[in-house]
Amino acid sequence: MKAHNNNKWxxxxxxxxxxxxxxxxxxxxxxxxxxNKVYQANTVLAGDAACIxxxxxxxxxxxxxxxxxxxxxxxxxxxxxxxxxxxxxxxNYPNGEAxxxxxxxxxxxxxxxxxxxxSYGPGAAQNRFFPVPGNHDWNTGTLQPYLDYFSxxxxxxxxxxxxxPVHLFALDSDPHEPDGRSATSTQATWLQAQLSxxxxxxxxxxxxxxxxxxxxxxxxxPTMQWPFGVWGATAVLAGHxxxxxxxxQGGIPYFVNGLGGRSIYxxxxxxxxxxxRYNLDYGAMRLExxxxxxxxxxxxxxxxxxxxLTLYKGDHFxxxxxxxxxxx
Numbered sequence: 001m002k003a004h005n006n007n008k009w010x011x012x013x014x015x016x017x018x019x020x021x022x023x024x025x026x027x028x029x030x031x032x033x034x035x036n037k038v039y040q041a042n043t044v045l046a047g048d049a050a051c052i053x054x055x056x057x058x059x060x061x062x063x064x065x066x067x068x069x070x071x072x073x074x075x076x077x078x079x080x081x082x083x084x085x086x087x088x089x090x091x092n093y094p095n096g097e098a099x100x101x102x103x104x105x106x107x108x109x110x111x112x113x114x115x116x117x118x119s120y121g122p123g124a125a126q127n128r129f130f131p132v133p134g135n136h137d138w139n140t141g142t143l144q145p146y147l148d149y150f151s152x153x154x155x156x157x158x159x160x161x162x163x164x165p166v167h168l169f170a171l172d173s174d175p176h177e178p179d180g181r182s183a184t185s186t187q188a189t190w191l192q193a194q195l196s197x198x199x200x201x202x203x204x205x206x207x208x209x210x211x212x213x214x215x216x217x218x219x220x221x222p223t224m225q226w227p228f229g230v231w232g233a234t235a236v237l238a239g240h241x242x243x244x245x246x247x248x249q250g251g252i253p254y255f256v257n258g259l260g261g262r263s264i265y266x267x268x269x270x271x272x273x274x275x276x277r278y279n280l281d282y283g284a285m286r287l288e289x290x291x292x293x294x295x296x297x298x299x300x301x302x303x304x305x306x307x308x309l310t311l312y313k314g315d316h317f318x319x320x321x322x323x324x325x326x327x328x
Contacts, residue, residue: 053288055164061088061239063260070261074108088239089134089208167200215241216268292316
């Protein structure tokens, strides 16, 4: 199967540059300093507008299955020398047991895990590994091996933490979650309040079950279609379906990132807003963040760039002559 990409492009030429001056000035005058105003670009041809991040992140999903695919993805992640690793769940196949957790996680990612007590190395001086639970992590019925293995903020099932210019809101989307998973649940009420209080440039949601997905295996989870954009989120990172997909809904991008090493799923009919769909190989996402820009890039385990999206704050364009093709 092929990767499907409906990307639009930025253009730069003498004519475009002249046109961009007046149009971009008008856009910025109309939207200057508007809260959460974001300019989206799938590809930037002009290097001057590139996002040079101050903090880097890797995002892996459905990865915790010791073997060659996971080893390859981990090698890719380690080659990036990222500051933090974020997961989208299913960290410990098949059943979330204590007997498998270190071989499935620590063997490949111990250097990011704080308070690490496993067998594969010294761990990290401070925790740099931020997972969310998946359905396989909950298969023990209590999530206890997961809770014992990691040292996470809050109640550890769902939590928030600021990681450089990114404020991460990690959710538990599993039906076993005691505080619920509906848009009116205790967990959702907590999220809405936390998003409202956050002053971070970028507010990312991580969770396991994808609100939107074109996979023919699981597909979209309507229960998790919370109004994330309305509440102030920048983007949503999910897994569960073992594919990669970028979807635009409600003014923000949603990503399905489940190619971390377990298996690969088939694709079905594209859901509304689907821009990129990929299931040819395993891979991981690299994020590069600065206060005025944030880039999401998904790579196959061989290092091939599959998809890239950059979000910009209006300030990023203050002294540059570029026209964003989409705003919100």
